[in-house]
Amino acid sequence: MKQIAKLALMALLAVTAGPSQGQTPEAKADLALLETRAAGDPLMGQVWVQLRSETSARSGQSVLRIVETLSGIRQTRDGALPLSYRLQGQVQAAAIRAQTVAEILRSDLNGDWQVSREELVASLSHANRGGGGEAATAFLLGDADQNSLLTTEEIKASAEAMLPVLSGRRGMDVGARLFDLDDDGILTQSEYDRVIAALQR
Ligand SMILES: [Ca+2]
Numbered sequence: 001m002k003q004i005a006k007l008a009l010m011a012l013l014a015v016t017a018g019p020s021q022g023q024t025p026e027a028k029a030d031l032a033l034l035e036t037r038a039a040g041d042p043l044m045g046q047v048w049v050q051l052r053s054e055t056s057a058r059s060g061q062s063v064l065r066i067v068e069t070l071s072g073i074r075q076t077r078d079g080a081l082p083l084s085y086r087l088q089g090q091v092q093a094a095a096i097r098a099q100t101v102a103e104i105l106r107s108d109l110n111g112d113w114q115v116s117r118e119e120l121v122a123s124l125s126h127a128n129r130g131g132g133g134e135a136a137t138a139f140l141l142g143d144a145d146q147n148s149l150l151t152t153e154e155i156k157a158s159a160e161a162m163l164p165v166l167s168g169r170r171g172m173d174v175g176a177r178l179f180d181l182d183d184d185g186i187l188t189q190s191e192y193d194r195v196i197a198a199l200q201r
């Protein structure tokens with residue numbers, strides 16, 4: 001009977017064990033790695049602080065749910081992992097760049113791949129033109145020599161300058177970047193599982 005009582009007591013202690021009890025050395029090392037990654041980047045730092053505060057004193061499925069919510073990564077969704085988040089970000093940026101240049105070139109009325117102020121004004125005043133915000137902004141940002149002509153080089157430079165503004169969704173991949181423990185641009189299932197394990201109590 002004494003033996004049974006002892007086993008029951010041990011089981012009880014295991015259930016009510018304090019923080020980090022039972023964390024493997026690997027999970028502890030991954031936790032330290034995540035801390036280091038978060039400390040090196042303000043955006044990742046913000047996500048990390050929130051993750052830590054919400055997952056502390058949690059375990060099992062609730063940690064998984066919190067991680068999914070805060071990172072926006074649903075590993076249970078088919079094909080979600082591995083996630084080539086770096087490539088995905090480059091594809092999105094390229095799409096925005098292409099759209100911006102196209103919008104600016106809609107004011108290139110004589111087709112010389114440059115936009116003069118006269119062309120901008122004439123095209124924007126045309127009843128069917130519509131939009132034009134990008135072209136006008138490009139002129140403000142991009143006419144570096146202020147000669148009222150946006151050259152092809154200036155069009156490229158202004159599209160690049162407008163990219164951070166137009167891609168306000170850039171923060172989307174912060175969770176994936178933080179969890180990409182080997183920093184190769186791809187978040188794998190194994191990395192995701194290691195993060196979950198590191199956050200478990
Ligand atoms: Ca110019």
Ligand SMILES: [Ca+2]
Pocket residue numbers: 180181182183184185186187188191
């Ligand atoms: Ca990786």
